[in-house]
Amino acid sequence: MVTINSIAVIGGGSWATALVKILSESRANGNTTLNSLTWWVRSEEKAEYIRKHKHNPDYISSIEIHPDLVTVSSNLAEVVKEAQVLVIAIPAAFLEASLGTCAKELFKGKAIVSAIKGLVPSTKQIVGDYFIDAYGIDEKRILVISGPCHAEEVANEKLSYLTIAGTGQELARSFAHLLNNFYIRTVVSSDVRGTEYGAVLKNIYAVAAGICHGLGYGDNFQAVLMSNSVREMKRFLRNITDTDRKINHSAYLGDLLVTGYSVHSRNRRFGSMIGNGYTVQAAQLEMKMIAEGYYATKNMHELNEKMQIKMPIMDTVYQIIYEGKSARKAIEKLSEKLV
Numbered sequence: 536m537v538t539i540n541s542i543a544v545i546g547g548g549s550w551a552t553a554l555v556k557i558l559s560e561s562r563a564n565g566n567t568t569l570n571s572l573t574w575w576v577r578s579e580e581k582a583e584y585i586r587k588h589k590h591n592p593d594y595i596s597s598i599e600i601h602p603d604l605v606t607v608s609s610n611l612a613e614v615v616k617e618a619q620v621l622v623i624a625i626p627a628a629f630l631e632a633s634l635g636t637c638a639k640e641l642f643k644g645k646a647i648v649s650a651i652k653g654l655v656p657s658t659k660q661i662v663g664d665y666f667i668d669a670y671g672i673d674e675k676r677i678l679v680i681s682g683p684c685h686a687e688e689v690a691n692e693k694l695s696y697l698t699i700a701g702t703g704q705e706l707a708r709s710f711a712h713l714l715n716n717f718y719i720r721t722v723v724s725s726d727v728r729g730t731e732y733g734a735v736l737k738n739i740y741a742v743a744a745g746i747c748h749g750l751g752y753g754d755n756f757q758a759v760l761m762s763n764s765v766r767e768m769k770r771f772l773r774n775i776t777d778t779d780r781k782i783n784h785s786a787y788l789g790d791l792l793v794t795g796y797s798v799h800s801r802n803r804r805f806g807s808m809i810g811n812g813y814t815v816q817a818a819q820l821e822m823k824m825i826a827e828g829y830y831a832t833k834n835m836h837e838l839n840e841k842m843q844i845k846m847p848i849m850d851t852v853y854q855i856i857y858e859g860k861s862a863r864k865a866i867e868k869l870s871e872k873l874v
Contacts, residue, residue, distance in 0.1 A: 627653025749810020
């Protein structure tokens, strides 16, 4: 086991807030070597609000933040410098802009845990590969945290499962140990790239599920859509990496199902608005939250233009939200290809 003494959570959204809750409780129970937990949020105004009122004003306000367990800061350079492990929970579309204010030298020797479910737009890379290439992080010091798990259920302490993937298995097991409690169970995997790409794809398929729900398609069709989605995911992952994986495991199928069906899924909600006739811009404004599947669809479509993997569901979502094609006509055409 690797001794983890200090962790910083980078990001101010709902998933970052949930991870802060889990890790702060790990400190509180006393059964850990973790003696420093820091939470970076973008503005000092928000940091000060959290210190004073003990909750995130924008996301999952029911989670209480204990100042004796969590240090909240808006100074990114200082937070990165002091932490041994960095849990990155910034939407992929804004990752480069957010971290660009911080010298890359400060990341040297750090372990990176990606809690991001998207591709870096400029490079079309999953976050782990991006940190290896752009920041020189050792591959064995890259972890990916995946579901099936919604932040809202973490807030309510409903039993949830997390997958921690890493080629450095000792580090993965040590980090997973910090997350375990009475409502969180963890599974450790070595399939880093498959887990991360799977998390990107499931958001796209959840947008598709939402579009179909908004159009009035029923549970019978949704079941066919999800079963075809998992096959499409399997086909892509088999082409991207030849790891021997079980696609029906929680990190792949489980995460896909919860994102495709749950009322907490912002990607499904975004898609449902599109199916109901909202424009993309109107849906984004009304949600006031980021649906990673919107950005992932464009980035994965551009990546697949080179790879040419058969992905009709992803292509249909791209046609609807980026090319302005009729959602009803596009889904009708897709339905003829599903089995």
